[in-house]
Amino acid sequence: xxxxxxxxxxxxxxxxxxxxxxxxxxxxxxxxxxxxxxxxxxxxxxxxxxxxxxxxxxxxxxxxxxxxxxxxxxxxxxxxxxxxxxxxxxxxxxxxxxxxxxxxxxxxxxxxxxxxxxxxxxxxxxxxxxxxxxxxxxxxxxxxxxxxxxxxxxxxxxxxxxxxxxxxxxxxxxxxxxxxxxxxxxxxxxxxxxxxxxxxxxxxxxxxxxxxxxxxxxxxxxxxxxxxxxx
Numbered sequence: 001x002x003x004x005x006x007x008x009x010x011x012x013x014x015x016x017x018x019x020x021x022x023x024x025x026x027x028x029x030x031x032x033x034x035x036x037x038x039x040x041x042x043x044x045x046x047x048x049x050x051x052x053x054x055x056x057x058x059x060x061x062x063x064x065x066x067x068x069x070x071x072x073x074x075x076x077x078x079x080x081x082x083x084x085x086x087x088x089x090x091x092x093x094x095x096x097x098x099x100x101x102x103x104x105x106x107x108x109x110x111x112x113x114x115x116x117x118x119x120x121x122x123x124x125x126x127x128x129x130x131x132x133x134x135x136x137x138x139x140x141x142x143x144x145x146x147x148x149x150x151x152x153x154x155x156x157x158x159x160x161x162x163x164x165x166x167x168x169x170x171x172x173x174x175x176x177x178x179x180x181x182x183x184x185x186x187x188x189x190x191x192x193x194x195x196x197x198x199x200x201x202x203x204x205x206x207x208x209x210x211x212x213x214x215x216x217x218x219x220x221x222x223x224x225x226x227x228x229x230x231x
Contacts, residue, residue: 001080003049004039008057010069014096014118015157017066022054024081027073029100030135031124032200033165033192039073040199051084058091067094067117076103085115096120101147102139108150119151119158123187125169126176133168135199152184159186161228164214166192166204174214178221187222189215191229 005023007013013021027040034040049057058065068088075081076099085095096118099107110116125133130141151158160181164174174189181187192205206214208230218225 001051001078001084003051003054004073005048006054006057008061009065013069013071014067014094015159017094018064019067019069019094019096020057020061020065021069021071023048024070024072024075024078026077027100028077028102028136029074029124029139030199031133031163032135032198033163033168033203034199035193035195035197036073037197037199055087055091058088058093062092065093067096069096069098071098074100074102076106082106082110082115085110089115094118098122099147100124100134101144104143104146104150107147111150111154111156117156119154119156121147121151121158121160123148123160123162123177123181125162126173127180128176129168129173148181152181157185159188160184160222161188161190163190163192164206164211166206167202169206171210171214171217175217178218182221184222186224186226187218188226188228189218191227193229 003022004025007021010019010021013019023039025039075097088095094117097116098120101121124130127141131137131139189211192203211227211230215225215227
């Protein structure tokens with residue numbers, strides 16, 4: 001299995017741990033605000049690192065890194081993600097998985113077999129706007145709901161996260177999402193950043209004041225609500 005991108009050191013992606021982040025190309029969503037457009041439209045021809053090279057890298061970082069974050073794209077699209085995770089775990093590293101929540105069967109299997117130590121799942125928008133925000137007109141919201149329940153019922157650390165975009169999210173959407181994940185451990189509201197590699201041009205971030213109001217609105221529903229990316 002090829003690694004399509006790697007951040008060799010992160011102190012932010014895996015809360016409380018030192019980690020690296022690997023990116024697997026390809027995604028079943030087309031979120032207009034996605035900042036990894038080149039990964040979404042992955043064609044299998046651009047590998048940052050082969051799997052054997054990656055594990056040689058991990059061996060050299062033994063004692064320095066605690067864990068590996070697996071991101072994308074959508075990592076669970078790939079048939080060999082499970083074997084990759086198993087090998088990482090066998091090498092003694094923690095595993096954090098980033099997911100859009102559209103593969104509940106795989107997610108449940110990975111959690112039941114204790115292959116994951118932390119899960120970060122995107123909540124794209126209110127249910128009414130979810131398909132448009134995900135760029136997936138035929139999306140089965142029941143699968144998102146199932147993944148939400150699996151994560152919240154699990155015994156591992158997890159977070160939900162939402163990138164808030166001025167053209168896509170209003171305050172009522174924030175409240176609906178908060179009600180949807182009520183009782184969750186953590187929800188991170190992320191500021192939209194135009195990386196130069198987004199799927200749609202002309203999108204904008206909400207103001208700092210708007211983001212703070214959104215966090216205050218969500219606070220009664222979720223144990224920990226924090227803003228990411230706002231200075």
